[in-house]
Amino acid sequence: MKVKVGxxxxxxxxxxxYAHCLLExxxxxxxxIADHDPERARAKAQQYGVQAFESYESLxxxxxxxxxxxxxxxxxxxxxxxxxxxGKHILCExxxxxxxxxxxxxxxxxxxxxxxxxxxxxxRFSPAxxxxxxxxxxxxxxxxxxxxxxxxxxxxxxxxxxxxxxxxGAMMDHTVHVADLMRLLTGQxxxxxxxxxxxxxYHAGYExxxxxxxxxxxxxxxxxxxxxxRPKRTFPTWGDVTLAVIGTRGIxxxxxxxxxxxxxxxxxxxxxxVFWGDNIDYLMIDEFLRVVAGGERQVLxxxxxxxxxxxxxxxxxxxxxxxEPVAVVY
Amino acid sequence: MGRQHTQAYRQMPDVEVAVVYDRRPERAQAFAxxxxxxxxxxxxxxxxxxxxxxxxxPTHRHAEYALPAIEAGKAVVSExxxxxxxxxxxxxxxxxxxxxxxxxxAHVLRFFPEYRTAHFxxxxxxxxxxxxxRMRRGGDYPRAESDWYADFNKSGGVILDLIIHDFDWLLxxxxxxxxxxxxxxxxxxLDHLDYxxxxxxxxxxxxxxxxxxxxxxxxxxxxxxxxxxxxxLEYDSTKQVALRTAVRAEGGAGxxxxxxSNPAVNDPYxxxxxxxxDCVKAGTTPExxxxxxxxxxxxxxxxxxxxxxxxxxxx
Numbered sequence: 001m002k003v004k005v006g007x008x009x010x011x012x013x014x015x016x017x018y019a020h021c022l023l024e025x026x027x028x029x030x031x032x033i034a035d036h037d038p039e040r041a042r043a044k045a046q047q048y049g050v051q052a053f054e055s056y057e058s059l060x061x062x063x064x065x066x067x068x069x070x071x072x073x074x075x076x077x078x079x080x081x082x083x084x085x086x087g088k089h090i091l092c093e094x095x096x097x098x099x100x101x102x103x104x105x106x107x108x109x110x111x112x113x114x115x116x117x118x119x120x121x122x123x124r125f126s127p128a129x130x131x132x133x134x135x136x137x138x139x140x141x142x143x144x145x146x147x148x149x150x151x152x153x154x155x156x157x158x159x160x161x162x163x164x165x166x167x168x169g170a171m172m173d174h175t176v177h178v179a180d181l182m183r184l185l186t187g188q189x190x191x192x193x194x195x196x197x198x199x200x201x202y203h204a205g206y207e208x209x210x211x212x213x214x215x216x217x218x219x220x221x222x223x224x225x226x227x228x229x230r231p232k233r234t235f236p237t238w239g240d241v242t243l244a245v246i247g248t249r250g251i252x253x254x255x256x257x258x259x260x261x262x263x264x265x266x267x268x269x270x271x272x273x274v275f276w277g278d279n280i281d282y283l284m285i286d287e288f289l290r291v292v293a294g295g296e297r298q299v300l301x302x303x304x305x306x307x308x309x310x311x312x313x314x315x316x317x318x319x320x321x322x323x324e325p326v327a328v329v330y
Numbered sequence: 331m332g333r334q335h336t337q338a339y340r341q342m343p344d345v346e347v348a349v350v351y352d353r354r355p356e357r358a359q360a361f362a363x364x365x366x367x368x369x370x371x372x373x374x375x376x377x378x379x380x381x382x383x384x385x386x387x388p389t390h391r392h393a394e395y396a397l398p399a400i401e402a403g404k405a406v407v408s409e410x411x412x413x414x415x416x417x418x419x420x421x422x423x424x425x426x427x428x429x430x431x432x433x434x435x436a437h438v439l440r441f442f443p444e445y446r447t448a449h450f451x452x453x454x455x456x457x458x459x460x461x462x463x464r465m466r467r468g469g470d471y472p473r474a475e476s477d478w479y480a481d482f483n484k485s486g487g488v489i490l491d492l493i494i495h496d497f498d499w500l501l502x503x504x505x506x507x508x509x510x511x512x513x514x515x516x517x518x519x520l521d522h523l524d525y526x527x528x529x530x531x532x533x534x535x536x537x538x539x540x541x542x543x544x545x546x547x548x549x550x551x552x553x554x555x556x557x558x559x560x561x562x563l564e565y566d567s568t569k570q571v572a573l574r575t576a577v578r579a580e581g582g583a584g585x586x587x588x589x590x591s592n593p594a595v596n597d598p599y600x601x602x603x604x605x606x607x608d609c610v611k612a613g614t615t616p617e618x619x620x621x622x623x624x625x626x627x628x629x630x631x632x633x634x635x636x637x638x639x640x641x642x643x644x645x
Contacts, residue, residue, distance in 0.1 A: 145515055146525055148541060194511050194642070200461035200535045201559050209462045209557075211529050211537050213513055221513035223527045225539065229462045229557035246525050251546050324642055325511075 002029040003289045006064040008056055008079050009035050009071035010044050011159060012093045014120065014281070018068050019048050021285040028289050034059035036071070060086040066292045068120075068285075069093055072165040073172065077102035080117065084109040089116040089292045091285075095176045095313060096306030098167025100329065103307040110303055118288060119306025121180045123241055123256060124299050125283035132245070132254045133185050141247030144186060147214075147222035148246070149178035153239030155228040161206055169206030171197055171316050174226035174239075176309035179214070180301060181243055182224075183308060188216040190308075194325035195316035201228060212316050213325070226313075236262070237273040331409055332386040336365050338600040339384075345607055351376040357475075377402045382610060384603075385409060388476075389491065390484040393418035396433075400425040405432040405610040407603065411494050412623030414486060416631055419624045426620045434606050434616035435623030437498040441601040443594070444565050448556060449503050451563060458560025460504060460536040465496040468543025469550030471522040480522060487516040488524040489637070490630045493542035496554075497530075497633075498618075498626040500540075506533045507629055509644045514637035515545075528633045 005022055007015055010033065022030035032051030035041035045052035053059035059067070060082060066089040069079045076092050083090050090110065096119050097103035110117035123129060136144060151174040159165040166172055179190060192215040197207035209229060214222040230239050241256040259277030287300045308330060315328040332350075339345045351370040352358035358369045370376035373395065377383070383399035385392055385408040393413045399406045400422070412435045413419045426433040439445050452460060468488065471479070478484045485491045489512070501507065507530050514526035524544040531537055553566040568590075576588040596604075609616045632643040 145518075145520075145523075145545075146513070146527065148527065194529075196511070196529050196531050196537045198461055198531075198535050198537050200459045201557070203459075203559070209537050211462070211539050213511055213527065213529060215513075221527065223513075223529070223539065223541075225462070225464065227462050227557070229555075229562070231557075231562050235562070246545060248520065248523065251548070325640065 003292050004029045004031050004064045005066045006031050006059045007033050008067050008069045011072045012070040015070035017281045021282045031064045072159045073098050073167045074165050077106050080106045081109040084113040084115050091118045091288050093120045095310040097310050107303050117303035119301040121301035122280040122284040123177050125280040126256050128254050132252050135252050142249030144247050146246040148244040150225040150242045151178045152227050152229050154230045154232050163206050170208050170228040171210035171226050172313050175313035178224050179312040180309040190214045190312050192325050193315040193319050195319040197320050236271045334599050335384050338603045349376050349379040388478045390414040400429050400431045407434045407606050409436050411490055411627045419627050423620050423624050432610050433620045434618050437618050438598050438602045439495040439499050441598040448563050452503050457558030460558045462557045463538040465554040466541040467493055467552045469546050471544045488542040488544045489526045489633050493540045494626050494630045496540045497629045500538050501625050504532045504536050507645050508533050509642050510632045511642045512633040512637040
């Protein structure tokens with residue numbers, strides 16, 4: 001039996017990757033697409049050879065068992081609650097929410113309806129991260145003392161630059177992946193955040209540069225650079241996910257997307273990194289399908305994981321407002 | 331560092347290393363033998379026998395030697411950091427001005443071509459307005475005969491001793507710092523292990539991030555990236571290497587160590603001291619001023635205070 005899945009909104013660029021993953025996965029039946037923008041729903045449905053639904057309601061009225069939400073960040077809550085109310089399992093793009101109340105409402109809706117709510121944190125599935133986690137757990141580098149992470153990228157533009165829809169700028173967009181990895185790696189919550197943000201890249205009303213300093217429960221400290229600091233036209237790839245763990249006996253450093261070859265593209269007039277590592281989106285969607293079909297969750301991030309990671313970014317904005325380190329409110 | 335500086339001076343036909351002093355006579359003796367330099371029995375004797383004083387003692391003794399040298403009318407080059415405390419730094423600044431001394435804090439990083447080139451590229455607008463700078467420096471814990479690095483009161487730990495290099499480069503390149511926030515292992519009393527993560531906000535809106543490492547068993551490495559609204563510069567000492575040599579260990583497989591190097595006609599210590607000697611001969615102010623030395627220490631001590639108190643420190 002294939003799992004029937006629909007995608008709610010293609011506002012987020014990751015929707016295209018998930019669509020490919022569904023089409024490639026023998027356990028999935030990609031049923032169709034609904035979108036705020038019916039024109040986009042039609043175009044994407046045609047591109048992927050699936051049904052275009054005229055509204056979210058009509059998609060949810062169909063026999064899909066699960067949905068993937070890829071709307072603008074601020075619309076996640078509304079769509080997740082609609083999906084939960086119709087008994088659909090949910091995989092929601094990150095960040096789960098831009099406001100704590102939204103996240104709480106989403107978790108409550110899923111729990112009340114008895115459906116799964118997962119957060120799209122594919123970095124958890126990276127074989128490099130999994131091996132790093134095992135190395136740290138084995139005690140090979142001793143006691144964990146500090147962490148250093150980055151999730152730098154290119155400014156995606158569009159609604160990502162509208163704080164009303166995105167919930168902020170680079171800090172809202174790029175804090176949660178690595179915050180999630182830090183939680184997963186240490187088994188600890190992030191309790192305090194200090195953030196410095198700037199806008200010297202694009203000189204607009206959202207932050208394009210963000211440097212967070214985090215403190216974990218045990219006093220382990222960490223930094224996380226979530227800036228859109230990669231040059232838009234000339235950088236050879238979209239960005240990075242890196243994490244280093246400093247221990248009493250050694251260090252382990254991960255550069256998640258360093259599995260690339262270099263393409264000097266004469267026709268395109270630029271140099272590109274061509275990634276040849278595993279497709280972590282595929283691994284994530286595959287587990288999502290298995291869990292919807294009744295299997296056990298193993299790596300997939302829960303709604304609560306998404307909530308806790310987003311709460312760190314939200315605390316970052318509070319820190320910027322107050323100009324000092326602040327406790328993370330969950 | 332005394333050895334490094336001596337080797338640089340010996341390449342200069344117009345400079346003679348005239349005399350050496352070390353408060354530990356056995357160290358002075360070893361040095362004198364290695365380089366064929368006469369020994370002064372006390373510091374006053376050293377002052378009587380030279381024109382330039384090069385201070386390479388541990389940080390907490392910089393002021394103790396720099397001040398009398400300045401007061402004796404000597405030109406003085408002093409290892410970084412300028413001094414261990416801000417009070418000592420202020421006294422050195424004041425003495426330099428009072429005696430119109432030619433003085434240079436040895437922030438040698440400014441003479442490392444990979445850092446010097448980046449500075450001038452940024453100044454020339456190669457990356458536009460700077461938004462974010464990341465810098466990393468370090469390797470394993472430094473070992474000295476007296477183990478003075480391990481004494482925070484003497485060295486100031488990884489922030490004051492090591493990443494002050496990057497702080498000076500940042501201040502040189504980006505201008506005034508506004509505030510700093512830092513986390514460090516310095517006060518955890520870990521055995522020969524220190525690590526610091528420092529975020530600095532500059533008045534021009536740029537955010538800099540400096541990682542100081544005295545806990546990486548894989549060896550010394552540095553890197554930086556400078557991101558602006560018109561481009562980005564990056565450098566990584568593990569990648570930009572002109573020469574790698576690997577020699578098989580005696581008796582068969584394994585154990586060989588690869589040694590990376592970037593050979594150059596002039597090493598940065600030579601370039602730094604050549605600049606200083608030229609300034610002494612011309613009677614001009616070195617490009618690294620005593621105030622620069624003061625500002626770097628002030629920023630480093632602010633970072634240490636932040637790491638100690640958990641608070642943002644405004645400059």
